[in-house]
Amino acid sequence: MRDVAIIGAGVTRFGELWDKSFRDIGVKAGMLAIGDAGLSGSEVDALFIGNMSAGRFINQQNIGAMIADYAGFALKHIPSTRIEAGAASGGIAFRQGVMAVASGMHDVVVVGGAEKMTDVDDASSNSILDSTADQQWEASMGATMASLFAMIARRYIHEGLATREEIASVSVNGHAHGALNPNAQFRKAIKLESVLRSGMVADPLGLFDCAPISDGAAAVILCPMDKAKEYTDNPVRVAASTQASDTLALFQRDSITSFASTRMAADRAFKTAKLSPSDISVAEVHDCYTIEGLMAAEDLGLYERGRAGKAFLEGQTLFDAGKVAINTSGGLKARGHPIGATGVAQIVEIAEQVRGTADKRQVKGARYGMALNLGGTGSAATVSILEGI
Amino acid sequence: MSSTAREWREIPGRYNLKGSKCPECGKVFFPKRSMCPLCRRASIGKMIEYKVERKGTVYTYSVVYDVPEANKRMKPYVVGMIRTDDDILLTAQIVDVDPENVEIGMRVQAVLRKIDDDGPSGVIHYGFKFAPCE
Amino acid sequence: MDVGIVSYGAYVPRYRITPEEIGKVWGENGKAMGKGLFIEQKSVPAPDEDVVTISVAAARAMMARTDVDPREIGALYVGSESHPYAVKPTSTIVAEAIEATPDLTAADMEFACKAGTAGIQVCMGLVGSGMIEYGVAIGADTSQGAPGDALEYSASAGGAAYLIGKKNIIAKINRTISYTTDTPDFWRREGQDYPSHGGRFTGEPAYFRHITNATQRLLADAGTKPGDYDYAVFHQPNGKFPTRVAAMMGFTEAQITKGLMTPYIGNTYSGAVPIGLASVLDIAKPGDRILVVSYGSGAGSDAFDITVTDRIRKYKREAAPTVEKIVSNVKYVDYATYAKFKGKIKMEE
Numbered sequence: 001m002r003d004v005a006i007i008g009a010g011v012t013r014f015g016e017l018w019d020k021s022f023r024d025i026g027v028k029a030g031m032l033a034i035g036d037a038g039l040s041g042s043e044v045d046a047l048f049i050g051n052m053s054a055g056r057f058i059n060q061q062n063i064g065a066m067i068a069d070y071a072g073f074a075l076k077h078i079p080s081t082r083i084e085a086g087a088a089s090g091g092i093a094f095r096q097g098v099m100a101v102a103s104g105m106h107d108v109v110v111v112g113g114a115e116k117m118t119d120v121d122d123a124s125s126n127s128i129l130d131s132t133a134d135q136q137w138e139a140s141m142g143a144t145m146a147s148l149f150a151m152i153a154r155r156y157i158h159e160g161l162a163t164r165e166e167i168a169s170v171s172v173n174g175h176a177h178g179a180l181n182p183n184a185q186f187r188k189a190i191k192l193e194s195v196l197r198s199g200m201v202a203d204p205l206g207l208f209d210c211a212p213i214s215d216g217a218a219a220v221i222l223c224p225m226d227k228a229k230e231y232t233d234n235p236v237r238v239a240a241s242t243q244a245s246d247t248l249a250l251f252q253r254d255s256i257t258s259f260a261s262t263r264m265a266a267d268r269a270f271k272t273a274k275l276s277p278s279d280i281s282v283a284e285v286h287d288c289y290t291i292e293g294l295m296a297a298e299d300l301g302l303y304e305r306g307r308a309g310k311a312f313l314e315g316q317t318l319f320d321a322g323k324v325a326i327n328t329s330g331g332l333k334a335r336g337h338p339i340g341a342t343g344v345a346q347i348v349e350i351a352e353q354v355r356g357t358a359d360k361r362q363v364k365g366a367r368y369g370m371a372l373n374l375g376g377t378g379s380a381a382t383v384s385i386l387e388g389i
Numbered sequence: 390m391s392s393t394a395r396e397w398r399e400i401p402g403r404y405n406l407k408g409s410k411c412p413e414c415g416k417v418f419f420p421k422r423s424m425c426p427l428c429r430r431a432s433i434g435k436m437i438e439y440k441v442e443r444k445g446t447v448y449t450y451s452v453v454y455d456v457p458e459a460n461k462r463m464k465p466y467v468v469g470m471i472r473t474d475d476d477i478l479l480t481a482q483i484v485d486v487d488p489e490n491v492e493i494g495m496r497v498q499a500v501l502r503k504i505d506d507d508g509p510s511g512v513i514h515y516g517f518k519f520a521p522c523e
Numbered sequence: 524m525d526v527g528i529v530s531y532g533a534y535v536p537r538y539r540i541t542p543e544e545i546g547k548v549w550g551e552n553g554k555a556m557g558k559g560l561f562i563e564q565k566s567v568p569a570p571d572e573d574v575v576t577i578s579v580a581a582a583r584a585m586m587a588r589t590d591v592d593p594r595e596i597g598a599l600y601v602g603s604e605s606h607p608y609a610v611k612p613t614s615t616i617v618a619e620a621i622e623a624t625p626d627l628t629a630a631d632m633e634f635a636c637k638a639g640t641a642g643i644q645v646c647m648g649l650v651g652s653g654m655i656e657y658g659v660a661i662g663a664d665t666s667q668g669a670p671g672d673a674l675e676y677s678a679s680a681g682g683a684a685y686l687i688g689k690k691n692i693i694a695k696i697n698r699t700i701s702y703t704t705d706t707p708d709f710w711r712r713e714g715q716d717y718p719s720h721g722g723r724f725t726g727e728p729a730y731f732r733h734i735t736n737a738t739q740r741l742l743a744d745a746g747t748k749p750g751d752y753d754y755a756v757f758h759q760p761n762g763k764f765p766t767r768v769a770a771m772m773g774f775t776e777a778q779i780t781k782g783l784m785t786p787y788i789g790n791t792y793s794g795a796v797p798i799g800l801a802s803v804l805d806i807a808k809p810g811d812r813i814l815v816v817s818y819g820s821g822a823g824s825d826a827f828d829i830t831v832t833d834r835i836r837k838y839k840r841e842a843a844p845t846v847e848k849i850v851s852n853v854k855y856v857d858y859a860t861y862a863k864f865k866g867k868i869k870m871e872e
């Protein structure tokens with residue numbers, strides 16, 4: 001297996017991009033990444049696209065072909081593959097790209113992630129999101145995604161693992177970072193009280209505990225590590241990219257206050273990278289709901305069980321706190337959560353951090369960073385560890 | 390979206406909590422599975438029907454305010470995870486109780502209610518919800 | 524061999540609205556209306572309840588009290604004027620829910636408020652003739668009253684289920700007779716949301732004529748007189764009519780009180796007499812004699828002469844809640860909530 005490098009990264013603005021179509025944002029992110037890598041584009045020999053539900057959001061399937069075409073690759077007839085794994089679509093597309101390069105099957109790969117969510121109404125987009133849970137035995141029974149995480153939050157509080165305030169502070173942390181990210185959907189810091197007072201979505205979670213509905217796309221360019229210097233002076237090494245799964249329905253788990261898929265993927269990643277949580281300076285964790293981000297910090301081993309809440313509340317997770325910085329992009333809550341784009345956008349953020357180009361939110365001296373992208377209620381998990389060279 | 394056949398084939402689970410039991414290791418599953426994840430090949434074709442206990446306790450719950458179309462008239466409604474008396478965890482709505490009176494550990498029993506329909510001219514889907522025990 | 528009731532179960536939704544609350548919306552003195560009709564409150568089904576779910580709840584309570592294998596049930600009838608489908612039976616859903624399928628016959632019945640007792644008669648015939656071992660008859664409704672109409676003060680929701688058979692009967696049905704004429708006092712045309720009625724025409728030529736005729740014919744056949752019965756249950760579109768018809772025929776208040784549920788739950792239409800009888804069976808002792816007379820607009824009455832058997836001592840009555848218990852679990856709603864629950868507020872589909 002070959003070592004794989006990220007040689008370019010690009011991300012569009014996230015938000016309600018009324019004047020942009022799926023094709024527009026998908027191609028834009030790809031072009032930004034190709035430009036960042038200093039490629040002409042003709043070097044690319046495969047495309048992997050993370051996308052959750054263009055079929056239901058814009059009524060378009062065959063997304064691999066569509067993106068290849070509008071990115072100008074149709075004439076080259078390179079393979080283009082769309083990957084779907086709920087909200088983990090982007091992260092898992094990244095892993096497919098890494099495997100393609102590591103194996104020697106491809107040399108220069110573009111991994112994109114994109115979602116155009118605002119072309120349908122809120123009720124429809126919620127229904128689409130709910131279908132990443134068990135449609136037949138959760139969603140149909142009245143469980144929304146928000147309510148599933150609310151049930152996790154209630155257990156967390158009930159078992160004394162976190163307080164309501166600690167859970168809410170994940171959102172405060174995200175917004176503090178979003179304010180520093182020009183591409184974030186919400187570029188405004190918020191107070192804890194605002195989260196606690198936001199309108200109920202699924203008790204105990206309010207509107208500010210939940211990621212917004214967003215449009216956006218992100219892309220990275222991969223090539224073998226030994227060829228990376230041909231393209232850039234600032235490559236990022238993929239130290240690990242792992243994946244794990246779990247039961248589709250949350251109720252089938254032994255525990256709902258920890259995701260085994262996250263723990264397994266993290267464990268495999270640290271082993272592959274020969275690193276431990278203490279080596280990590282910066283992490284992008286999946287926080288579609290505040291409780292999800294808090295639990296992720298513990299499942300990844302960045303904090304002991306029941307300790308992450310205090311860290312978020314006290315601001316130890318901020319980019320300049322000197323501890324492991326969490327969600328410096330703003331996270332899913334403040335940066336935005338165009339489903340299929342999220343996993344790739346996390347990789348973009350960590351790549352920027354470990355190569356030192358994260359601008360106002362740069363974590364000082366960050367060498368190793370990690371990303372956790374989750375699908376459903378942790379039924380799909382992918383962890384990547386990146387190293388700045 | 391018409392889901393007539395898709396819902397029809399789930400009637401045993403939806404109406405009567407029919408799951409399955411592995412004859413090899415004795416583990417029970419809801420919803421039904423055609424294979425035991427523990428015994429795998431040894432269980433294929435041998436899984437037996439198992440009727441889950443209709444009483445249980447609330448393991449966790451949420452009061453849903455941002456509700457799907459199907460439940461607009463029920464807003465806010467309670468959804469919970471119920472641990473049945475035979476130790477199966479499942480997700481269902483909790484009805485016939487005010488949201489502020491629901492609590493973890495509360496005793497509940499399965500009832501049959503409307504869970505959705507395919508619009509005013511479509512098929513009505515019925516399934517289990519849970520209500521406080523008498 | 525005798526045919527009778529092997530088991531029974533009842534169900535009434537927990538929500539209630541008062542005549543006063545309804546009257547407030549329509550500029551009427553609801554309190555006085557309620558007093559005149561002798562209705563203190565009426566039940567309201569939750570948005571996820573309908574005749575199917577009410578029938579299933581009643582049927583499951585019925586099955587909980589007996590050891591009869593549901594596969595021995597040879598017929599199942601649901602009588603209602605508010606079946607959720609115009610075409611597609613309620614009875615098949617109920618049969619599936621109590622695991623009586625597939626070896627049985629099932630059908631839905633409609634005869635205004637007496638479709639439930641009509642089902643009992645059909646089951647008696649099938650059981651008596653030996654065609655089936657057990658039959659289930661259910662009367663249930665989520666009846667509709669047009670907004671602002673007098674019916675809105677009474678039309679409610681509830682139902683009861685009866686397992687009819689020959690073995691282990693807790694109450695023997697000594698005889699049943701019916702009195703039927705063509706009397707259009709109340710009707711609903713296909714496609715209409717709400718029923719129409721003949722106002723005062725629903726009284727003397729309709730309710731009173733049919734109930735009294737059916738009762739007198741049954742008493743004559745049985746050679747009994749009102750005083751021979753421990754309990755009498757008459758159809759109860761409100762609290763006033765059954766009280767008056769009882770007095771007219773020489774029945775006392777003591778005889779009808781236990782079976783008179785409408786003042787507390789409203790008019791459950793096809794469920795009314797079955798729920799009233801269930802309330803009586805909840806406290807009945809061996810040897811108790813019960814007169815039951817239903818009335819369905821359009822019109823007809825079914826009368827039953829019933830004697831409680833010794834078997835009721837061994838009967839698992841406690842395996843399901845009594846009617847008294849069911850109707851004590853109450854949550855009051857305002858008119859706006861009631862209108863939302865009942866689908867009277869037009870919503871975007």
Ligand SMILES: [Zn+2]
Pocket residue numbers: 411412413414415416425426427428429432
């Ligand atoms: Zn097994």
